[in-house]
Amino acid sequence: xxxxxxxxxxxxxxxxxxxxxxxxxxxxxxxxxxxxxxxxxxxxxxxxxxxxxxxxxxxxxxxxxxxxxxxxxxxxxxxxxxxxxxxxxxxxxxxxxxxxxxxxxxxxxxxxxxxxxxxxxxxxxxxxxxxxxxxxxxxxxxxxxxxxxxxxxxxxxxxxxxxxxxxxxxxxxxxxxxxxxxxxxxxxxxxxxxxxxxxxxxxxxxxxxxxxxxxxxxxxxxxxxxxxxxxxxxxxxxxxxxxxxxxxxxxxxxxxxxxxxxxxxxxxxxxxxxxxxxxxxxxxxxxxxxxxxxxxxxxxxxxxxxxxxxxxxxxxxxxxxxxxxxxxxxxxxxxxxxxxxxxxxxxxxxxxxxxxxxxxxxxxxxxxxxxxxxxxxxxxxxxxxxxxxxxxxxxxxxxxxxxxxxxxxxxxxxxxxxxxxxxxxxxxxxxxxxxxxxxxxxxxxxxxxxxxxxxxxxxxxxxxxxxxxxxxxxxxxxxxxxxxxxxxxxxxxxxxxxxxxxxxxxxxxxxxxxxxxxxxxxxxxxxxxxxxxxxxxxxxxxxxxxxxxxxxxxxxxxxxxxxxxxxxxxxxxxxxxxxxxxxxxxxxxxxxxxxxxxxxxxxxxxxxxxxxxxxxxxxxxxxxxxxxxxxxxxxxxxxxxxxxxxxxxxxxxxxxxxxxxxxxxxxxxxxxxxxxxxxxxxxxxxxxxxxxxxxxxxxxxxxxxxxxxxxxxxxxxxxxxxxxxxxxxxxxxxxxxxxxxxxxxxxxxxxxxxxxxxxxxxxxxxxxxxxxxxxxxxxxxxxxxxxxxxxxxxxxxxx
Numbered sequence: 032x033x034x035x036x037x038x039x040x041x042x043x044x045x046x047x048x049x050x051x052x053x054x055x056x057x058x059x060x061x062x063x064x065x066x067x068x069x070x071x072x073x074x075x076x077x078x079x080x081x082x083x084x085x086x087x088x089x090x091x092x093x094x095x096x097x098x099x100x101x102x103x104x105x106x107x108x109x110x111x112x113x114x115x116x117x118x119x120x121x122x123x124x125x126x127x128x129x130x131x132x133x134x135x136x137x138x139x140x141x142x143x144x145x146x147x148x149x150x151x152x153x154x155x156x157x158x159x160x161x162x163x164x165x166x167x168x169x170x171x172x173x174x175x176x177x178x179x180x181x182x183x184x185x186x187x188x189x190x191x192x193x194x195x196x197x198x199x200x201x202x203x204x205x206x207x208x209x210x211x212x213x214x215x216x217x218x219x220x221x222x223x224x225x226x227x228x229x230x231x232x233x234x235x236x237x238x239x240x241x242x243x244x245x246x247x248x249x250x251x252x253x254x255x256x257x258x259x260x261x262x263x264x265x266x267x268x269x270x271x272x273x274x275x276x277x278x279x280x281x282x283x284x285x286x287x288x289x290x291x292x293x294x295x296x297x298x299x300x301x302x303x304x305x306x307x308x309x310x311x312x313x314x315x316x317x318x319x320x321x322x323x324x325x326x327x328x329x330x331x332x333x334x335x336x337x338x339x340x341x342x343x344x345x346x347x348x349x350x351x352x353x354x355x356x357x358x359x360x361x362x363x364x365x366x367x368x369x370x371x372x373x374x375x376x377x378x379x380x381x382x383x384x385x386x387x388x389x390x391x392x393x394x395x396x397x398x399x400x401x402x403x404x405x406x407x408x409x410x411x412x413x414x415x416x417x418x419x420x421x422x423x424x425x426x427x428x429x430x431x432x433x434x435x436x437x438x439x440x441x442x443x444x445x446x447x448x449x450x451x452x453x454x455x456x457x458x459x460x461x462x463x464x465x466x467x468x469x470x471x472x473x474x475x476x477x478x479x480x481x482x483x484x485x486x487x488x489x490x491x492x493x494x495x496x497x498x499x500x501x502x503x504x505x506x507x508x509x510x511x512x513x514x515x516x517x518x519x520x521x522x523x524x525x526x527x528x529x530x531x532x533x534x535x536x537x538x539x540x541x542x543x544x545x546x547x548x549x550x551x552x553x554x555x556x557x558x559x560x561x562x563x564x565x566x567x568x569x570x571x572x573x574x575x576x577x578x579x580x581x582x583x584x585x586x587x588x589x590x591x592x593x594x595x596x597x598x599x600x601x602x603x604x605x606x607x608x609x610x611x612x613x614x615x616x617x618x619x620x621x622x623x624x625x626x627x628x629x630x631x632x633x634x635x636x637x638x639x640x641x642x643x644x645x646x647x648x649x650x651x652x653x654x655x656x657x658x659x660x661x662x663x664x665x666x667x668x669x670x671x672x673x674x675x676x677x678x679x680x681x682x683x684x685x686x687x688x689x690x691x692x693x694x695x696x697x698x699x700x701x702x703x704x705x706x707x708x709x710x711x712x713x714x715x716x717x718x719x720x721x722x723x724x725x726x727x728x729x730x731x732x733x734x735x736x737x738x739x740x741x742x743x744x745x746x747x748x749x750x751x752x753x754x755x756x757x758x759x760x761x762x763x764x765x766x767x768x769x770x771x772x773x774x775x776x777x778x779x780x781x782x783x784x785x786x787x788x789x790x791x792x793x794x795x796x797x798x799x800x801x802x803x804x805x806x807x808x809x810x811x812x813x814x815x816x817x818x819x820x821x822x823x824x825x826x827x828x829x830x
Contacts, residue, residue, distance in 0.1 A: 080412050118629050135159045145169050169249030186295040282689045283679055284739040287698055289616070291384055295637065296377040296620035303376065303418055304623045306464050307368055311625050314365045320629045325364040326351055332630065336374030336500075338641040349503035354413040357472065359454035368460060369625050372415040374640040375499050379618035380410065380419040382530055383497075383748075385590045386646045387423060389696060394526070395427050398494055404446025405494040408521065410474065414461040416497035417448045417468065449493070474517055492523045499532040499642075503542045508605075513545045519554055522649040528589065529649070535615035535641025537607070537764075543643045544601035544614070547588070548796045550647060556583035557595045558654070587653060591616070591746065593696050594655075594667045594720030603766040611762035614702060614717070616644045616746050653696060661694055667719040671697045675719070676726070678752025680735060698748040699724075705743050712740035715759055716749060723761055726753035 073095070073722050146166035151159060159166065232340055245363045260786075298304050309318065323332060325352075333339035352359065352367045359367070387395055396407040404422075409416040428443035448468040452458040458470045475491045496518055531546055533539035553563055562580045565572045567635055588595060591614065600614055617639045627636055658663040675698055682688045699716035706713035711729040718724055726749070728740040736751035743749065788795040 090465055099438060124750060131155050132158055132162075135162060139163055142166075146636055196516040203511060223340040256752065275357075280742065281680065281739055281751060283695065283698075283736055283750035284694070284743075284747075286388075286690045287695045287750055288388075288744070289385060289746030289748070290744050291381060291618075291702075294619065296380050296618060297813070298373060298376060298623055299418065299422060302421070307372070307623070309624055310460055311365055311369060314362060316628060318362060318370065319365055320631075321371045322362045323629050326363065327370055328368055332370050335370040336372075336378070336534070337370075337638065338639055347536045349534070349539075350500050353453075353501075353504055354411060355451050355453040355473065355501075356429055357453040357455075359456050361456050364454060364456040364460055367413065369629060372413065373620065373623055373626055374638070375412045376415040376419050377618045377640050378644075379416045379497055379499060379530070379640040380422065381616070381618040381642075382532060382644050382646060383419055383423050386528060386530065387427075389589050390528075390648070393564055395423075395525075395662070396431065398446070399424065399428060399431070401446075401494075404444040405491075406446060406523075406644055407448045407495045408493040408497070409448065409450045410496060410498040410518070411451065411501035412497065412499050413452055413457050414450050414465050414468070416499060417450060417465055420448075420495065420497070421445050438778065446494075448773045474521070491521065492527065493521055494523050496522060496525055496527070496529045497532075498530065500534070502531065502546060503533050503539055504712065507543065511546065512549050515549055516553075519550065519649065524584070524650045526651045527649045528646060530644060530646045532642055535617070535643050537613050540608075540613035540615055540643040541601065541606060543645050544598050545604060547592070547598065547645045547647075548601065548604070550586075551588075551595060554584055555586040555588075555595070555647070556652075582647065585652045585655070586647060586649050587651065588646055591644070591646075591700055592717070593698060593700055593719045593748070594717075594721040599717065599723045600761060600763065602763060606764060607764035607766050609762075610764035613643070615641050617641050653694065659694060661691060663694075665694045665696045667697060669720040672699065672718040672720040672722075675750065676752050676756055678733065678736065679750045680733060680752070686762065693750075695750070698750045699726075701743060701745055701747050704745045705740060707741060712737065712743070714740065714743065714749060714753065723759040724756050725759045727755045728753045 110499065131154055133154050135151065138146065138155075138159070139162075142150070144167050146159070146168055148168050162759075302449045323335075326334075328334035328339075328345065328348070331337065331339060331343075333343070333345045334351055336350065339345040350371060352371065354367070360624060407417060407420055424445055425443045426751075427439070434438045445467065448465060450461060450462055450465065450468055450470050451472075451474065452470050455473045462468070462470065496520055502514060505511050507512060515531070518531075522529055531543055533542050551557070551560075557627045561583055563583055565579060565581050593596070598614070600612055619637055619639050622630070622632070622636050622638055651658045653659045654667070656662055659665055679688045679693050680699075682692060697719055699718040701714055702717050704717045706715075711727050714728065716724055716726055728736050730737045732754040733751065736753075739751055740749075786798045788797070
C-alpha cells in the first residue's frame with residue numbers, strides 16, 4: 032500500500048532559505064524525505080525536528096535540492112527513527128495493515144457515504160461502523176451511480192451582497208447556475224423551474240420583456256406561497272384559546288385586554304387580498320413599485336400607513352394621497368391600494384375591536400338587529416375601514432348563532448355603507464371589493480339640527496363613522512376643527528360612534544389630541560362642564576333671547592382614554608418641537624404578496640403599524656347610570672385612581688371581582704409596554720384622574736397581580752393595582768411658537784392696557800398704552816446708544 036503526503040510552507044531554515052517538504056511511505060517502513068528550497072543548509076533545529084517526527088525509521092534519505100541556482104543537488108543520508116503521531120503505544124515496524132480494515136478503507140474511498148448491500152462481510156461491516164458509522168445502503172452499484180449524478184447546488188454570497196447558485200460538477204469544480212427570479216425562492220422551494228425554462232432558450236429565444244414577465248411571475252408565485260403558509264390552521268386557534276384558559280388570568284385582566292386574539296391581523300383573502308391582487312395585475316409591477324416609492328418616500332414607504340423607525344430620522348408627513356382627491360391617475364390609485372390600504376385595515380380593525388369591548392355586546396347586537404342593518408361611513412380609507420367593519424360584524428353574527436343554537440347560519444346583515452372617494456379611478460377599484468355600498472365625492476351637507484322629519488333614523492346620519500388619515504393633511508387648525516364638527520354632526524345622536532385615526536407619530540398624535548380637546552370643549556358634556564359659550568355672531572341672530580351659553584350634548588370618550596380631562600401629553604396646544612412622549616399603539620399584520628414585492632422584502636412578511644386614535648360616542652354616556660352596563664355610572668376621578676391602585680382583585684376572600692362589579696372604563700391604561708424585571712414589573716399608565724404615573728408590581732404584592740403584570744401588554748387596562756406609584760416625567764418638547772427658526776426663545780409681547788373714557792355725553796374715546804417703560808416700537812437712535820423718547824398713548828379711534 033502506498034500513501035502520499037505533501038507538506039508545503041514558508042519555513043525559514045538555515046541561511047534564510049525557504050523549503051518545501053514532501054515524503055513517501057510504502058509498506059516498507061523506509062521513507063524518502065525530500066526537502067526543496069532556495070539554497071543553504073538544513074539547520075540543526077530543523078534536522079532535530081525531523082528526527083523527532085521520524086524516530087525509528089531504518090532507511091531514510093534526506094535530499095536538499097537547490098532549484099534557484101540550478102546546481103547539482105546535495106544529498107545527505109542519515110537514519111531518522113519513525114515515531115507514531117499519537118498517544119497510543121508504538122506500533123512495531125514490521126506490522127502490516129489488517130486486510131479487512133484495508134477492504135473497509137477501500138470501500139469508503141470508492142462509495143463514500145453509501146454502501147451497496149453485500150459489499151462487505153460481517154467482520155468488515157463491524158469495522159466500517161466502528162470507523163465511519165452506519166452507511167446509507169443502496170441496492171446495487173447502478174443505484175449509487177444514479178444518486179451520485181444528482182446535481183449538488185449551493186448558494187454563495189458575493190462581495191456586492193448578491194447571491195448566486197453554484198452547481199458542483201463531476202470533477203468537483205463549481206459553475207454558476209443561470210436562473211430567473213429570486214435566489215432564495217429556488218433554495219426554499221427546492222425547485223429548478225426557472226432553470227428548466229432557461230434550458231429551452233436555445234429553441235425559443237425570448238426578448239428582455241418576456242424574460243422580465245417570467246421573473247415577475249416567478250416572484251409573484253414565491254410571495255404568494257409565503258403568504259399562504261403564514262395563515263394559522265384552525266387547530267392553532269383552538270390551541271391558543273385553550274392556552275388562554277389554562278393561564279388562569281384574572282377576569283378583569285381579560286376584560287381589559289387591548290390585543291386581538293390572535294394578536295396578528297390576517298387580511299381577509301377572499302374579500303381583500305385576492306381582489307386587490309387581481310386588480311394590480313393590470314399594472315406593470317416595475318412601474319407600480321417605482322411609483323409607490325416615489326409617492327410614499329422611497330425605500331420602506333415611510334410616508335404610507337407604515338411608520339418609519341425614529342432612528343431613520345424621517346420627516347413627519349401625512350399620507351400624500353387623499354381618497355377624496357379627484358385628480359388621481361391609475362398608477363396612483365393602484366399604489367394607494369397596494370401600499371396604504373393593508374396597514375389602514377389593520378389599524379382600523381384594532382380600534383373597532385377595542386370599541387366593541389368597551390361598549391359591550393348590547394351595542395353591536397342592537398346594530399345587527401336594526402332594520403336594514405347599521406349605516407356606516409368610511410371617510411378616509413377608500414373602503415378598507417368598511418372591510419374591517421364587515422369582519423367584526425361577521426364574527427359577532429357567528430357568535431350570536433352559536434349561542435342561539437341555530438342549525439342553519441344566515442349571512443350577517445352588513446347594512447349599508449358609504450365610502451368617500453373623490454377619484455373616479457379609486458372609486459371603480461374600491462367597488463370591486465364592496466357590495467351594497469354608495470360612493471360619494473364629498474361629505475354630505477347637514478341640515479339644521481332638530482328639523483329632520485324621520486326621527487327614528489335621521490337622514491344622512493350614521494351609526495359609525497371611520498375617519499382614518501383625514502385631519503393631518505389639512506394645513507390649518509381651523510380647517511381641522513371644521514372637519515371634526517362635520518363628522519360630529521353626521522353622527523346619529525342616539526349612539527353614533529366616531530373613530531378618528533392618524534399615524535403613530537408625534538404630529539399625528541397632536542392632531543388627534545387637538546380634535547379630542549375640541550369636542551370636549553364644544554360638544555361633550557362632563558360633570559364639571561355642561562355649558563359652552565356661543566360665538567358672538569350667533570348671539571346676534573336672536574338678540575331678544577339669552578343665547579350667550581348653550582348646553583353641551585351627552586357623549587363620552589370610549590377609547591383609549593379613561594378620563595375626560597385635558598390630555599396629560601397635550602398640555603400646550605399646537606406643534607411641539609422635540610416631543611418624545613406621545614400616545615400611540617401598535618398592531619401587527621401579515622403583508623399581502625403584492626406589498627412584499629413592492630418593499631422587496633425577502634425574509635419577513637409581517638409589519639407593525641403604529642397609530643394614534645380616539646373613539647367617541649354621541650348621545651350615550653356610561654358615566655350616567657342610565658347608560659352604564661352595570662347601571663351604576665362610571666366614575667373617573669382621583670378616587671377611582673386610588674381604588675385602582677389598591678386593586679380590584681377580590682370581592683371577598685373567596686370571590687373574584689368581575690366586570691359585573693366594576694366597569695373597566697374606570698381602570699388606568701398602559702401607555703407603553705411593561706418593563707419586566709426579575710422581581711417586579713413596572714407599568715407606565717394613564718390614570719382616570721388624567722395623570723401619567725409609574726406603578727410597580729413586585730412579586731410580594733400579589734401572586735395573581737404579578738403573574739398578570741408579566742403577561743400584560745401595551746394598551747391593556749390594568750385592574751389589579753400596584754405596591755408603589757410615582758408621577759412619571761413626560762418629555763413633551765417645546766411649543767413651536769415659543770422659539771424662532773434658530774431655536775432662540777421668543778419674548779412674550781408686553782401687556783396692553785385699554786382706557787375707555789366715558790363722560791357726560793357718553794363714550795368719548797379709548798386710549799391704549801403698553802405696560803412698561805418703553806413702547807414696542809421704540810428704536811435706538813444714533814451710534815451712542817441713545818433711545819428715542821417715550822411715546823404717548825395712541826387713541827385707537829384716530830386715523
